[in-house]
Amino acid sequence: xxxxxxxxxxxxxxxxxxxxxxxxxxxxxxxxxxxxxxxxxxxxxxxxxxxxxxxxxxxxxxxxxxxxxxxxxxxxxxxxxxxxxxxxxxxxxxxxxxxxxxxxxxxxxxxxxxxxxxxxxxxxxxxxxxxxxxxxxxxxxxxxxxxxxxxxxxxxxxxxxxxxxxxxxxxxxxxxxxxxxxxxxxxxxxxxxxxxxxxxxxxxxxxxxxxxxxxxxxxxxxxxxxxxxxxxxxxxxxxxxxxxxxxxxxxxxxxxxxxxxxxxxxxxxxxxxxxxxxxxxxxxxxxxxxxxxxxxxxxxxxxxxxxxxxxxxxxxxxxxxxxxxxxxxxxxxxxxxxxxxxxxxxxxxxxxxxxxxxxxxxxxx
Ligand code: GDD
Ligand code: MG
Numbered sequence: 271x272x273x274x275x276x277x278x279x280x281x282x283x284x285x286x287x288x289x290x291x292x293x294x295x296x297x298x299x300x301x302x303x304x305x306x307x308x309x310x311x312x313x314x315x316x317x318x319x320x321x322x323x324x325x326x327x328x329x330x331x332x333x334x335x336x337x338x339x340x341x342x343x344x345x346x347x348x349x350x351x352x353x354x355x356x357x358x359x360x361x362x363x364x365x366x367x368x369x370x371x372x373x374x375x376x377x378x379x380x381x382x383x384x385x386x387x388x389x390x391x392x393x394x395x396x397x398x399x400x401x402x403x404x405x406x407x408x409x410x411x412x413x414x415x416x417x418x419x420x421x422x423x424x425x426x427x428x429x430x431x432x433x434x435x436x437x438x439x440x441x442x443x444x445x446x447x448x449x450x451x452x453x454x455x456x457x458x459x460x461x462x463x464x465x466x467x468x469x470x471x472x473x474x475x476x477x478x479x480x481x482x483x484x485x486x487x488x489x490x491x492x493x494x495x496x497x498x499x500x501x502x503x504x505x506x507x508x509x510x511x512x513x514x515x516x517x518x519x520x521x522x523x524x525x526x527x528x529x530x531x532x533x534x535x536x537x538x539x540x541x542x543x544x545x546x547x548x549x550x551x552x553x554x555x556x557x558x559x560x561x562x563x564x565x566x567x568x569x570x571x572x573x574x575x576x577x578x579x580x581x582x583x584x585x586x587x588x589x590x591x592x593x594x595x596x597x598x599x600x601x602x603x604x605x606x607x608x609x610x611x612x613x614x615x616x617x618x619x620x621x622x623x624x625x626x627x628x629x630x631x632x633x634x635x
Contacts, residue, residue, distance in 0.1 A: 272391070273372070274317045275362040276308065278379035279325030279352050284495050287594035287612045288577055293327045294494070295379040296334055298558065300506035300516045301523050301541055303334060304493065307506070308377065310514040313342050315387035317375065321365045323358035325349040356464030363455045370453040378446030382502045382511050384488035385447060393484050394449040401454060401474060404447040405485040414492075415444035415467045417483055425481040428471035442483070444471075445490055454479070496592045496610075500573050504539030504556040522554075531567070543578065566601065583619060 282294030289297070295305035312320055320342060324331050328348045335344055347362040359376055366374060373394050375387065385404055394402035403425065405417050416429040418440040432438050444467065454474070458464055474481050489511045493502040505511035509519025516523075522536040525543055531550040536542060538556035546559050549567035557571045560578035565571060569582045574591040576582060582593075583601030592610045593599070599611070600619030611617070 271319060271368055271372075272315070272317045272375070273319045273321070273366050273368055274312050274375035274377060275321045275323055275347075275359055275366075276305070276377050276379050277323050277355055277358055278305065278331065279323055279328075279349055279358055280379070281326045282380075282494070285499060285592075287610065288496075288499075288575060288592060290594065290613060291327075293324075293330060296330055297499070298541070298543070298560070299382075299493070299499070299503035300513065300539075301525070302513075302515045304382075305331075305334070305379065307382070307513040307515050308379070309342065311387065312375070312377075313340065314514050315391075317342065317387075319343040319345070319367060321345045321347050321362040323347050323349070323362040325352045325358070352463070354463040354465045356458050356466035356470045357460075357462065359450070359455055359466055359470075360458035360460050360464065363452070363458075366452060368452055370451075370456075372452045374450045374452050374455060376448040376450060376455075378492075380493045381446040381490070382493055382506070382513075383445065383447070383490045384512055385445070385486060385490070386488075387447075390447065390484045391449055393482070397482055398480065399449070399482045400451050400479040401471070401481045402449040403471075403481070403483050404445040405442050405483040406445040406490045407441045407485070407487065408443055408490075409441070411438060411441050411443050415471075416440050417442055417444050419483040419485070423482045423484070425471075425475055425483050428467065428475055430465070430467040442485060446492065496575065496608075497573060497590055500556055500558055500575055503541055503558050507539035507541060510539075534565075549584070560595070577613070 278295045282289030296303045322331050345365040418426045491502045493499045506513050506516045507523045523541045527544045528542045528546040530548040533550045534548045534552040536554045540554045540557045542559045543561040546563045548565045551568045552565045553570045555572045558575045562579045563576050564581040566584040568585045570587040572589045574588045576593045577595040580593050580597045582599045586599050586603040588605050589607040591605050594613035597611050597615040599617045602620045603622045
């Protein structure tokens with residue numbers, strides 16, 4: 271039996287306010303919650319049992335999957351207080367059904383990747399590894415775990431989130447997907463918080479255990495920041511990234527109940543949610559428009575997320591913005607790029623404009 275653990279207990283702080291009420295893996299990307307894309311990928315790879323390692327808003331995972339009736343068993347390992355990534359893996363391990371030598375997949379809950387899971391499992395078994403780490407190369411490795419390897423793919427070190435330029439010894443990073451020999455996973459201490467990246471992996475390497483890398487150049491993105499999140503969703507819609515739940519690539523994914531004016535332009539892999547209303551000449555590019563959102567005429571929404579039940583007034587411009595739920599932006603606002611608006615905010619019409627020359631001063635002098 272192939273089993274997997276999904277690490278889904280983080281607070282998703284970099285995605286606030288979207289994660290104020292919804293854990294990161296339950297946010298909608300390309301029309302489904304992200305965790306459903308991951309589950310579909312696991313099932314495609316032959317996984318029969320998955321353990322969700324939950325903590326933040328844990329009960330919402332059970333609600334999301336209460337009617338799940340596919341051929342996949344789901345168990346929940348709930349942490350009262352977060353145990354860290356290593357502690358979460360060990361805690362979730364109590365629910366595994368396999369034997370000591372079996373291979374267990376462990377996945378971070380926010381990685382969109384084209385990795386062939388069967389291939390990494392095969393490599394792990396061939397090498398009789400203790401742990402196999404999926405690795406990828408990125409332009410800026412500083413926000414990740416650095417993992418140099420030797421010519422035989424043996425991991426030489428694990429350096430989580432380097433702080434100085436000298437610490438950046440490679441552009442090869444931990445891609446957030448591991449295969450553990452079950453007995454190795456059971457060695458992680460059970461009675462305290464443990465970081466798999468700062469403690470478990472460096473410890474296994476120092477002890478000379480069989481830790482290998484599996485480096486690929488498939489599509490790979492951590493969806494943990496707002497811009498990465500919108501791009502990940504758009505890439506699923508356009509087909510650049512693959513998911514069994516997003517089978518037909520296109521310019522946009524518009525829910526059947528959304529009402530879109532024929533002169534609106536929806537491009538770049540944007541998603542329009544149920545009951546959303548998009549006005550004339552609105553321009554929506556590489557964005558996620560949630561359930562019940564209204565985008566008025568000639569509004570521009572680029573690389574942004576507008577969460578459910580919010581609105582953007584006529585002619586307003588959003589770039590790389592995150593708009594929380596139930597937030598209303600009046601007409602003719604130009605929001606500074608990368609602005610985040612909390613849930614329930616109101617921006618009056620003409621309340622914000624970046625270009626001071628755009629409107630005459632209306633005050634009496
Ligand atoms: N259950 C549980 N408990 N899950 C947790 C906990 C915890 O205490 N802490 C974090 N997680 C989960 C998060 O929900 C997420 O799915 C995953 O562990 C990784 O946490 P992130 O907060 O997303 O970490 P990161 O992106 O900064 O870094 C990690 O991923 C990089 C790849 O994107 C590290 O594993 C890096 O080494 C790696 O390069
Ligand atoms: Mg992450």
